Amino acid sequence: MATATASRCVEDAVNRCRGDLVELSHSIHAEPELAFAEHRSCEKTQALVADRGFEITNSLGGLATAFRAEYGSGPLVIGICAEYDALPGIGHACGHNIIAASAVGTALALAEVADELALTVVLLGTPAEESGGGKVLLLNAGAFDDIVATVMLHPGPVDIAAARSLALSQVAVDYRGRESHAAVAPYLGVNAVDAITVSQVAIGLLRQQLAPGQMMHGIVTDGGQATNVIPGRAQMQYTMRANDAASLRELEKRMSDCFLAGAVATGCDYSVSETEPAYHELTPDSWLADTFRDEMVRIGRSPVPADIEAAMPLGSTDMGNVTQVMPGIHPIVGIDAGGASVHQSAFTEAAAGPSADTAVVEGAIMLARTVVRLAQTPEQRDRVLELKARRAA
Template identity: 60%
Template sequence: MTGVDIPDVDSVVRAATPDLIALSHSLHAEPELAFEETASVAKIVERLAQKGFGVEVGIADLPTAFDATYGSGELVLAVCAEYDALPGIGHACGHNIIAASAVGTGLALAEFADELGITVRVIGTPAEESGGGKVLMLERGAFDGVAAALMVHPGPFDIVGASSLALADIGITFTGRAAHASAAPEYGRNAADAATVAQVGLGLLRQHLAPGQQMHGFVSDGGTAPNIVPASAEMLYYLRATTAASLADLTERASACFAAGALATGCTHEIRTVSPTYTELTPDSWLTESYRAEVIAMGREPVARELEGSRPLGSTDMGNVTNVLPGIHPVIGIDSEGSVTHQPAFAAASVNASADRAVVDGAIALARTAARAATDAAQRDRLLDGVERRR
C-alpha cells in the first residue's frame, strides 16, 4: 500500500496546524449538546469557506448538519466531523479533536483535488452522542454518491480496526393510577413499582445474556411525593449487542421484562424509540490496513489486530454509515492519564499536547489513506463501482 506515490498532503496539514489546534480548543471551550451545536458549526464551516469550500448548513433537515464541498472529480470522498458534547462533562468524548482533524483532512485533500480526481466533502454530522445524526442523514440522502467516508476518534490508545456495538436507545413509560399512599393505597396502581419489577427482571436476565449483549439505564421519573402512589414512571435504557441481529434478540427479551413489570402491578406500559438504532461498525478492510500502515509509519503503535475486538468502543452512528458504504472509524490515542472517554478527566485531556498531536496526526493519516485510495487504480474502481451498485 505504501508503494503508490501520493501528493504531499502532510505539508498542507502542518501549515494549517496552528488554526486546527485553535479550532479544537475553541470547540472544547464552548461545548454544545446534540442538535444544538450552532456555534460549533459556525466555527468549523468558517475555516472551510475561507479555503474555498462551498458550504451548505442545515442539510437533511437538520439545522446543525452541514456539507462543505471542494473539487469536481468523479470519486467523492467524505470526511465526517462530529462536534456534539456530553451533558455536564463537555467534550469528554473528544469530538473537538474529531472536528478539527476532519477540517485538516479536508484542507489537505482539497489542495490536490484536481490531481487526485476527487470531490472532497467534509460532512458535519450532529448528535452522535444521542440522536443519531448520521442515521437520519443517511436516510435523507446526505451520503448519496459518497464512495468512502472516513473519520478518526480519540481514545486512550490507537485502535485501527475499532469495533462498536449495535445500540437501541429506548424509553419505557409505565402508567398506573394515583391514590393516597396511606389513606387509600388499595385504589392505587404503582407505576414506580412496575419499573422496579422490570429492573429486577432485567437484573435476572443479565446472567443469560449472549456474549457482547449489554443493558444499562436508570429510572428517569419515579413519582412526585411519598404520599402519592405514582401514576406514571419512566425508564431510559440502552440495549447493546455485537450485531444488529443479536440486538433484535436482546430487545425482545428485555421487552418481556418491561411487560412483566406492568402486568405484575396492574399498570400499562409503552416502549418508544428515543434515538435511531445504531448498527455495529464494519470498517472497510483495505482502508483500514492503509490507515494502519500510515500511523505506524508516523511512529504510532496501534493495538495488535488480534486484540482490536476485545473491547468495543460503545456504540456510534458511524456504524450505520459503514454498513452502507466503505468507511473507517479508527481510534487515535491521546495521553489521558488513565482516564477513558465519558469521564471528566478525558475532557480535560482532550486539549493537552497529545490531543493537539492527535488532531494533526489524524488529519495526515486520513488524508494519506484517502489519497492512496484515489491513486490506486484497483481501489478507485472498486469504490466507484460501489457507488453505482448503491444507486
C-alpha cells in the first residue's frame, strides 16, 4: 500500500468514528477518577477497540486499571499510550480524557492498515500518570518489552511537536519530636513543626543557587492538631525537578541537607521516603517529532518553532521513562482554554469544549499518519527494529 493511500485510509478511519471518540472523551471527563482507581475510565477506553476485535489483557503488570489491547501480528509493534487519571478537586485539568480518546482513535485507525503495513497495534491503558508512575511500573513489569516505538499526545495551550519535560522525584519528610503543653511546659517539648520551618527556610535560601532547570515545590501535610500542644510530629512532601536525571540527583543531595538541617536545629528525629517512582526527562525521538510537526502543519496547526521547543519543558511525565528506553513522542496539541494552562480549573472546562473535541480527532489523525510514515520509510523502520533488537540482546 502506497504511503499516501495508507495515510488517507487512517485519516478516513478516524473521521468515521469521530462521534464515538468525542463521546468517549466527554464520558471520561464527566466521571473523573484518581490514580489507580480509574475503573470506569479504563473500561470505557477499552470498549471501542474491543468491538473492533482487539485482544484485551486486563490488569496489565498487576495494575488493576492498566490494560493491553492488541491487533495484528506484524513485527513492527507500535505502542499507543492512553492516560485517564484525573486530579484531586479539579478533575481533568490535564485533559487526560483527550489523551485516552485520541489514543483509541489512533489504534482504531492503524488497525485498518495493520496487515498491509505489517504492524502490531498495541493500545496501552496506563494509569496513574499524575501520581504513582503507572508507566514506570509497567516498564518494570515488562509490559513494553516487545514494543518497538511508543506514541501518545497531551493537550495544552499551544502546539509543540517535540515536547520535552523535566525529570522528577517526590519525597515525604517525617519529623518526630515530643509533645508538651505549649504554655505549661513548652521547654519539655521538641517541636516537629519548627523542624519544618528551619528546613523550608534553608530551601528558600537554596533557590538562589539552583542550576538552570532545577526547581522544587512542597506542602505541609501534617502541622499539628492543636495550638496549645507542642507538635511532636510533622510531615511535608516535596517534589524536585531538573532538566535531566543527573541534575536531579545533584538537587536531591542539596535538598537532603536542608531536611537534615531541620532535624539538627530542633533535635527531632526524621526520615525521608520516596512517595512514587522517579520520572525521567522526556526525550522525544527526533524523526518521529519532525514527522509529527509536518502533520501539524499539514492539518493547519502552528507548532512552536523547533529552535524554541527545547527551552519549553512542560512539567514532568512518566512517558519520559519510556522515551529513555525506546523511540517515542509526547507532542502537545493545543486547545483553546482562554489563556488557562494545565492544572487550572479553567482548563478542566476547556478539556470538554469544542477545541478539545477537535484535538481528539486531529490528534488521532496526526499520530496515526506519523506511524504510517514510520512503517513505510524503510531506513526508519529498520532503525527502530534494530534498536529493539539491541534492547532484547
